[in-house]
Amino acid sequence: MTAALMALMVIGALYFTSTYDRSSAEQTLRLKHKIVEQTLASYLVRAESEMRFIVQDLAMRDYDIGQALDLLFSHHDILFTGGLDFFYIDWKDDFHAMDPRARLFTQADFQPLLAEGQISRWVSVVTEDDATLLMYKKKILSSEMEGLGFLYGFISLNDNLTLGNELLSSAQVMAVRLFDESNNRLLLEEASSDTNASSVPMLSYAFQLDSAVQGAFRLEIEQAENLLSDSLRVALPLLLFVALSLLAFYWLLNIYIKKLLFVPLEKTIYRRESTQPLFDELQPIQEQSNHYRAAIKAKDDQFSLLSESVHSAIIFSNEVAELQVLNTEAKEIFPEAERSRTLFDFLPISCHQIIQETLKGAVGRSFELTIDRLGRIYQWKAFSYHNEFGYRGILLVGRNVTLETSLKWQLDQLQPLSSAIEKKVDAQTLQQELEYLTQLPSTIQTQQFQGWLSLTLSVLEDIGRPDEMAHGVILGDVLIAESAKVMTAMGVEANRALLDIALPVSLKTIEVDNKVTALLRLLFMMVMSNDMAERRLSIQMKGNELEFVAMHDMATRELFIWMVKTLASHLGAQYKILRNNALQFNLPVVESEQDHTAISLSEEPATADKLVAWIANDYPNSALIHAALVRLGCKVKDFVSADSFFTQSTTMVKFDVILIGCDQDLEGQHKMTKALQVKHDRTELPIVWVNSTPLQTLDEQVFHLFGCPFDYSLHQVVVQALQRDGIMPLYHPERGSSWIMVGGSRVTKAIWYSELEKQQITTQWLSDLSGFDLVLPYHSDAVIVFLEPQPKTQLAQLHNRFPEARLFAIQDWPDKPDTVPLYNVSSPHSGDKIKQFVRHVVR
Structure with missing residues (x-):
C-alpha cells in the first residue's frame, strides 16, 4: 500500500512537471508563430520595395518600350538580391514585357492571371500548370502623372528555398505551411530535413495570418516535442532520491513499530490469563475487556439455563x-x-x-x-x-x-355439533331472510332481485371456502372493484351510497384474501340497500387496524348479522353495533412492503393545480364530486349542463380534464362528447364519464369512473385523462363571427387554412353537413363556407334551423338553393382570391 502511494506521488510529480513543460512549449510555439508571421511580412515588404524601385526607374528614365528589360537588368543589381522572383510589364499600348526568369517557374500564359491582380495588394494565383504564385500589381506613372501601364511582381511558392529557409530559420521551427482558406488549397509547405523521422512527436500551432496578402490565410508551424524536458531531467534524479529515502524510512519505521508496539500487543491479546499488561497505558482497556468478557459469559450461561428451563x-x-x-x-x-x-x-x-x-x-x-x-x-x-x-x-x-x-380432540368428541353449528347457517335464519325478500315492494325489478341473491350467495361461498393465499393489493383498487361489482348487480339505487376514505388510506397496500373481499362486498351491500336517509361507509386507519363504520338498517336480518360475525371470527376482527344502528368493524391488516403511501405523501399529486370542468347534468349529489376534486388539489369549474359549458366557459383558457355526469340522460352525455370530438377534430380527448348507474357498453374513446366515487377512484381516472392534451372551450376568436368550412379536398383545405390563418380567422372544419346540429347551436351566427356542393335537403334544414347563419358557396352546382349566395372563386385558389372573398364577407 505504501509503495503504491509512493509510486503515485512520483507519477503525480512527473505528470505535473510534464504538463508544465508542455504548456511552456505551447506558449513558445505561439511566440514563434508570430516571428514566422513577421518574417513573411518582412519578405513581402522587401519585394514591394523592389517593385517601387522598378516603377520609379521606368517612370524617371523613360526607357524605350522594347529596351526596358535590358536596361533594367543592366542598371539594377537589386533585381537579383530582392524578394521578387520575376516581374511582368503591361504597357498601356498593349505591349508586354516579361521577365525571362518567369519561365523558370511556369510555362503558362500570364494574360488570364493579370485580371486577378489588385493594385498594391498581394493575391494568390494558380497557373494552368499548377504553379502557385503571389502576385503584386502596381501602376506605372510618368513624371506628368500619366498612366503608362502596370507592373506585376511575382513570388513563387513552389520550392521557394529562399522564402522557406527564411521562415524556418527565423523561429527555428521544423515545418511551415500556408493555407488559402478561401479557395481551400495549400500554398506553401516547407520542412527541415530533421522531420523525416516519423517516430518524433510534433507540436503544431495554426492561426489566421495577418499580412498584406488579400484573402483568408492560415499559417501553421510545427516543432519537435521534447519528451524529456530540461526541468524534468533536473527533477527526475531528485524525485528518485526522495522516493528511495521515504521508502527506506518507511521500512525502518515499520520494523521498529512492529517490534516495539504490535508484537507486545499481540502477546497481550493471546495471554488472557495474564492480569498485568505489558504497557501501563493499556491497563484500563484490559480491565474493561475482562469485565465485558465476564459479562458475556454470564449472559451466555443465563441464556443456556433459560433455554433449558x-x-x-x-x-x-x-x-x-x-x-x-x-x-x-x-x-x-x-x-x-x-x-x-x-x-x-x-x-x-x-x-x-x-x-x-x-x-x-x-x-x-x-x-x-x-x-x-x-x-x-x-x-x-x-x-x-x-x-x-x-x-x-x-x-x-x-x-x-x-x-x-x-384434550381438544376429546372435547370435540363430547360436543360434535358445537363447531358445526358455528360454521353453518341456521335454517331458520335462511327462512327469515327469504320471507323478508318476498315482502319487497313491486318496484324492485327482477334484475335487481337476482343481483341481490347472487351477491348474497357469493359472500356465503367465500365464507365456506378455505382461506386463499393473501397477496398485497392497494386498498383503493379493492374498494373500486367490489363497489363496482355490487353497483352492477343491485342497479340504480346503489349509487346513493357515499364512501368516505382519505386518499393516503386508499393508497395503503394490504394483504387481501377471499375473506377480506367478502367483507367489503357485504359492507357495500348493507350500505347500498339501506333505506335510511344517510347511506355512508366510512373507512379510516387506526394503528394497524382498518375501522369500518357502515350505516345500515339490517338489525333485524339475522343472516347478515351471522355473516358479519363469521367473517369477524375468520379474520380475527372485532365488531360492535353503535347507538345509531351503525356497524363498527375493526379489521387487523398487514401492510405490504410495497406501500404507496410514503410515495404519495412525499410527492405532490399529479392532479395538483389542474383545471377541471365538472358538468353535472342530472347526476345526483354532484357536490360530492366537486368536494373530492378540490381535495385532490384541482381547480374546479362547475357547469349545470352542456349548454352552460359552451356558453359560460368563455373566460377559461384550457381545461385539463372534463368530467361529464349522467344519471338517466345518456343521450345528452353522448351528444356533448360527440360535439367536443367534432369541434376539436380528434377522438382522444381528456373526457371522463361519471355515471350513477354502471353502463352495459363502455365507450372506449373516453374514461369511465367505476364503483363508488371517492378520492382514490377520482384520482386514478383523472391521472389517466391527464395523459391526453387538454380542451379549449373556445376554438375561435372572441371577436367576430365563427367561420365553419364544409367539404373540400386536402389541398384545398390546406390553402384556405393557411390564408385564413394569416387573416387571423380561426375556423372549424366539417367534412359534410351531417353533424351541423352538434356545432351550430353554439355558433348560430357563423359564417359557413361550402368548398364543394352539398345536398339540397341538408341546406334547407340548415337554413330553417339557423336562419342567422351566413351561407356562402365558392362554386356553382345545378340544385344549389337561392339561400346560398355564390361568390365564385375560380381554380386554382390563391391567396389574393381568398383575401378578396374575406373582404366581401366582412363588408
Whole structure:
C-alpha cells in the first residue's frame, strides 16, 4: 500500500512537471508563430520595395518600350538580391514585357492571371500548370502623372528555398505551411530535413495570418516535442532520491513499530490469563475487556439455563438458514441436526415456505409438526431478528402441545355439533331472510332481485371456502372493484351510497384474501340497500387496524348479522353495533412492503393545480364530486349542463380534464362528447364519464369512473385523462363571427387554412353537413363556407334551423338553393382570391 502511494506521488510529480513543460512549449510555439508571421511580412515588404524601385526607374528614365528589360537588368543589381522572383510589364499600348526568369517557374500564359491582380495588394494565383504564385500589381506613372501601364511582381511558392529557409530559420521551427482558406488549397509547405523521422512527436500551432496578402490565410508551424524536458531531467534524479529515502524510512519505521508496539500487543491479546499488561497505558482497556468478557459469559450461561428451563425446543439460524444454536430439547427432536448445515436439511418440505417468508421479514408465521418417533405434537413459531452483523436471522420456538391437542380432540368428541353449528347457517335464519325478500315492494325489478341473491350467495361461498393465499393489493383498487361489482348487480339505487376514505388510506397496500373481499362486498351491500336517509361507509386507519363504520338498517336480518360475525371470527376482527344502528368493524391488516403511501405523501399529486370542468347534468349529489376534486388539489369549474359549458366557459383558457355526469340522460352525455370530438377534430380527448348507474357498453374513446366515487377512484381516472392534451372551450376568436368550412379536398383545405390563418380567422372544419346540429347551436351566427356542393335537403334544414347563419358557396352546382349566395372563386385558389372573398364577407 505504501509503495503504491509512493509510486503515485512520483507519477503525480512527473505528470505535473510534464504538463508544465508542455504548456511552456505551447506558449513558445505561439511566440514563434508570430516571428514566422513577421518574417513573411518582412519578405513581402522587401519585394514591394523592389517593385517601387522598378516603377520609379521606368517612370524617371523613360526607357524605350522594347529596351526596358535590358536596361533594367543592366542598371539594377537589386533585381537579383530582392524578394521578387520575376516581374511582368503591361504597357498601356498593349505591349508586354516579361521577365525571362518567369519561365523558370511556369510555362503558362500570364494574360488570364493579370485580371486577378489588385493594385498594391498581394493575391494568390494558380497557373494552368499548377504553379502557385503571389502576385503584386502596381501602376506605372510618368513624371506628368500619366498612366503608362502596370507592373506585376511575382513570388513563387513552389520550392521557394529562399522564402522557406527564411521562415524556418527565423523561429527555428521544423515545418511551415500556408493555407488559402478561401479557395481551400495549400500554398506553401516547407520542412527541415530533421522531420523525416516519423517516430518524433510534433507540436503544431495554426492561426489566421495577418499580412498584406488579400484573402483568408492560415499559417501553421510545427516543432519537435521534447519528451524529456530540461526541468524534468533536473527533477527526475531528485524525485528518485526522495522516493528511495521515504521508502527506506518507511521500512525502518515499520520494523521498529512492529517490534516495539504490535508484537507486545499481540502477546497481550493471546495471554488472557495474564492480569498485568505489558504497557501501563493499556491497563484500563484490559480491565474493561475482562469485565465485558465476564459479562458475556454470564449472559451466555443465563441464556443456556433459560433455554433449558422453558420446556420448549429452540433453534437459532443465520440469514441463510444455517444452524447456529440448538438447545437440548431441539437436539432430542431432531437428532440429525448435528450432521445438517441448514434448517432445510432436516425440517419437512411443508415448513420451507414459512422459513423463507420469515427470512424476508414476515411476522406471525407458525406451523405444527407431529414427531411420530416421540409421540409428540409441537407448535412452532418463527421469529425474525437482526444479528450482530445486521442481517436477519430466524428463531424457531417449538412448544409441546400434545396434551392440549388431545384434550381438544376429546372435547370435540363430547360436543360434535358445537363447531358445526358455528360454521353453518341456521335454517331458520335462511327462512327469515327469504320471507323478508318476498315482502319487497313491486318496484324492485327482477334484475335487481337476482343481483341481490347472487351477491348474497357469493359472500356465503367465500365464507365456506378455505382461506386463499393473501397477496398485497392497494386498498383503493379493492374498494373500486367490489363497489363496482355490487353497483352492477343491485342497479340504480346503489349509487346513493357515499364512501368516505382519505386518499393516503386508499393508497395503503394490504394483504387481501377471499375473506377480506367478502367483507367489503357485504359492507357495500348493507350500505347500498339501506333505506335510511344517510347511506355512508366510512373507512379510516387506526394503528394497524382498518375501522369500518357502515350505516345500515339490517338489525333485524339475522343472516347478515351471522355473516358479519363469521367473517369477524375468520379474520380475527372485532365488531360492535353503535347507538345509531351503525356497524363498527375493526379489521387487523398487514401492510405490504410495497406501500404507496410514503410515495404519495412525499410527492405532490399529479392532479395538483389542474383545471377541471365538472358538468353535472342530472347526476345526483354532484357536490360530492366537486368536494373530492378540490381535495385532490384541482381547480374546479362547475357547469349545470352542456349548454352552460359552451356558453359560460368563455373566460377559461384550457381545461385539463372534463368530467361529464349522467344519471338517466345518456343521450345528452353522448351528444356533448360527440360535439367536443367534432369541434376539436380528434377522438382522444381528456373526457371522463361519471355515471350513477354502471353502463352495459363502455365507450372506449373516453374514461369511465367505476364503483363508488371517492378520492382514490377520482384520482386514478383523472391521472389517466391527464395523459391526453387538454380542451379549449373556445376554438375561435372572441371577436367576430365563427367561420365553419364544409367539404373540400386536402389541398384545398390546406390553402384556405393557411390564408385564413394569416387573416387571423380561426375556423372549424366539417367534412359534410351531417353533424351541423352538434356545432351550430353554439355558433348560430357563423359564417359557413361550402368548398364543394352539398345536398339540397341538408341546406334547407340548415337554413330553417339557423336562419342567422351566413351561407356562402365558392362554386356553382345545378340544385344549389337561392339561400346560398355564390361568390365564385375560380381554380386554382390563391391567396389574393381568398383575401378578396374575406373582404366581401366582412363588408
